[in-house]
Amino acid sequence: MLTDSSSDRCTTNLSLISPKIEGLRQTFAAGHTKNIEWRIAQLQRIKKLVAEKQEPILLALQKDLGRCDMESWTAELGGVISEVEHTVKHLKKWMKPRKVSTPIAAQPGKSYVLPEPLGTVLIIGAWNYPLLLVLGPLIAAISAGNCALIKPSELSPNISGLLAEQIPKYLDQLAVEVVEGAVDETSELLQNQFDHIIYTGGEVVGKIVMRAAAEFLTPVTLELGGKSPCIVDSNTDLEVTASRIVWSKFMNAGQTCVAPDYVLVEKSFAPKLIDAIKVKIAEFYTAKVSASDDYGRIVNARHFARIVNYLDGQNVVYGGESDESTKYIQPTIVLEPAEDSPLMEQEIFGPVLPIITLDNIEQAVPFVSKRAKPLSLYLYTKNKTFEQTVLQQTSAGMVGINDGFMFALNPNLPFGGVGASGMGAYHGKIGFDNFSHLKTVMKRSFWFDVPLRYPPFTSKKFKILKKLL
Numbered sequence: 160m161l162t163d164s165s166s167d168r169c170t171t172n173l174s175l176i177s178p179k180i181e182g183l184r185q186t187f188a189a190g191h192t193k194n195i196e197w198r199i200a201q202l203q204r205i206k207k208l209v210a211e212k213q214e215p216i217l218l219a220l221q222k223d224l225g226r227c228d229m230e231s232w233t234a235e236l237g238g239v240i241s242e243v244e245h246t247v248k249h250l251k252k253w254m255k256p257r258k259v260s261t262p263i264a265a266q267p268g269k270s271y272v273l274p275e276p277l278g279t280v281l282i283i284g285a286w287n288y289p290l291l292l293v294l295g296p297l298i299a300a301i302s303a304g305n306c307a308l309i310k311p312s313e314l315s316p317n318i319s320g321l322l323a324e325q326i327p328k329y330l331d332q333l334a335v336e337v338v339e340g341a342v343d344e345t346s347e348l349l350q351n352q353f354d355h356i357i358y359t360g361g362e363v364v365g366k367i368v369m370r371a372a373a374e375f376l377t378p379v380t381l382e383l384g385g386k387s388p389c390i391v392d393s394n395t396d397l398e399v400t401a402s403r404i405v406w407s408k409f410m411n412a413g414q415t416c417v418a419p420d421y422v423l424v425e426k427s428f429a430p431k432l433i434d435a436i437k438v439k440i441a442e443f444y445t446a447k448v449s450a451s452d453d454y455g456r457i458v459n460a461r462h463f464a465r466i467v468n469y470l471d472g473q474n475v476v477y478g479g480e481s482d483e484s485t486k487y488i489q490p491t492i493v494l495e496p497a498e499d500s501p502l503m504e505q506e507i508f509g510p511v512l513p514i515i516t517l518d519n520i521e522q523a524v525p526f527v528s529k530r531a532k533p534l535s536l537y538l539y540t541k542n543k544t545f546e547q548t549v550l551q552q553t554s555a556g557m558v559g560i561n562d563g564f565m566f567a568l569n570p571n572l573p574f575g576g577v578g579a580s581g582m583g584a585y586h587g588k589i590g591f592d593n594f595s596h597l598k599t600v601m602k603r604s605f606w607f608d609v610p611l612r613y614p615p616f617t618s619k620k621f622k623i624l625k626k627l628l
């Protein structure tokens with residue numbers, strides 16, 4: 160057996176890794192991944208895999224994350240299917256040479272940008288949306304005509320095992336490989352040369368990936384996380400705001416890279432907002448959240464302990480219950496955590512929502528902008544001037560105004576961070592471009608060869624050139 164995935168650990172024999180990569184290189188060199196027919200066929204096969212294996216996938220997600228089917232379908236399977244459909248619909252247009260104008264100095268001539276595949280792409284996935292976070296980048300990599308090697312997260316072993324088993328059955332085995340494993344396997348992978356690496360996960364490993372990529376001057380896309388702020392103006396629709404905050408924060412038990420990490424709100428408005436959030440939690444997950452089938456669990460004991468420890472010494476105004484045996488943590492609200500507490504210094508990545516009050520909502524802008532640039536920023540307001548102030552004076556990978564991460568559903572918008580929350584982006588055409596080299600082409604005519612630029616240089620030539628360029 161090439162891979163041996165168990166519920167505790169997925170592994171790959173390290174000696175098999177380099178030959179797999181070499182095989183992918185040979186496939187790319189053979190050229191057939193460049194054909195649009197091959198790309199579309201592979202994309203359709205990804206959709207077929209997800210549609211035909213829907214039941215085992217939902218079961219694997221249930222086992223890995225205790226997630227209900229509807230949440231898994233909308234957040235992962237549905238996302239993969241719609242990304243394939245969007246890509247297949249537009250791929251021919253994206254692959255075409257992109258004509259641009261040519262300056263007078265280069266006339267007669269034609270200029271265009273020709274997207275070309277990069278080669279072999281390494282996709283390192285995270286565990287929180289373990290299907291989407293490998294198949295999403297795979298769709299982009301294949302659409303651009305690349306070969307790909309997928310390394311799913313070992314912390315979601317059921318999905319990792321399922322992908323390792325099913326991908327070779329559905330996709331071109333010569334062009335797409337799966338390597339299961341953890342640190343050893345990823346470290347071994349990173350010893351090898353790829354033409355692009357996309358990594359989804361935390362900042363510490365992001366740096367390891369980038370350092371390894373630097374050895375080969377391999378470009379990287381880093382899909383990282385960070386503390387995504389949620390600014391709530393008192394001039395908002397309270398009920399809708401509370402619904403959308405609860406939906407985006409507590410989906411997948413808060414283990415979402417674009418979940419609102421903490422809320423900034425005016426002191427006088429905070430009690431109303433907290434009450435509205437409590438009402439929505441009970442409405443969505445019933446008064447006894449632990450019994451709700453719609454609420455997920457924490458991925459493993461280490462993350463469970465990490466999140467529970469964040470609550471030490473905090474002013475918990477709602478929730479706070481947990482059960483180690485089932486890795487359940489109740490949706491929890493903490494009021495006024497100290498800025499230097501671990502809760503406010505680390506990305507929470509769990510169902511704990513700190514509320515920080517301000518005398519004036521405008522103070523949210525310096526609060527956010529003095530911190531690391533987050534993956535996403537949320538703003539709930541009816542005040543257009545404040546909306547513009549926040550947009551212009553803060554930086555974030557993505558911004559949701561008056562909603563949570565609905566932007567992730569729009570394939571026309573780039574999905575990615577900035578600064579500490581990452582670099583590069585994918586989804587739709589942006590993903591296609593991310594995994595392509597946008598090759599510059601200028602074609603000149605042999606006719607009309609103006610000798611102006613050729614030596615010997617004269618002051619007259621220089622004068623004319625200055626005007627032309």
Ligand code: NAD
Pocket residue numbers: 283284285286287288292310311312313314340341342345346359360361362364367381382383384385415416417506508534575576581
């Ligand atoms: P993780 O533990 O699953 O790690 C991610 C990948 O890195 C895995 O494939 C793992 O095998 C590999 N890895 C771990 N340690 C390694 C090492 N020492 N050397 C080489 N590879 C190693 O995921 P995580 O880091 O817990 O993910 C959570 C973080 O990911 C959060 O910060 C979250 O915000 C972020 N995230 C970002 C996005 C996004 O799209 N921007 C999506 C999901 C999660």
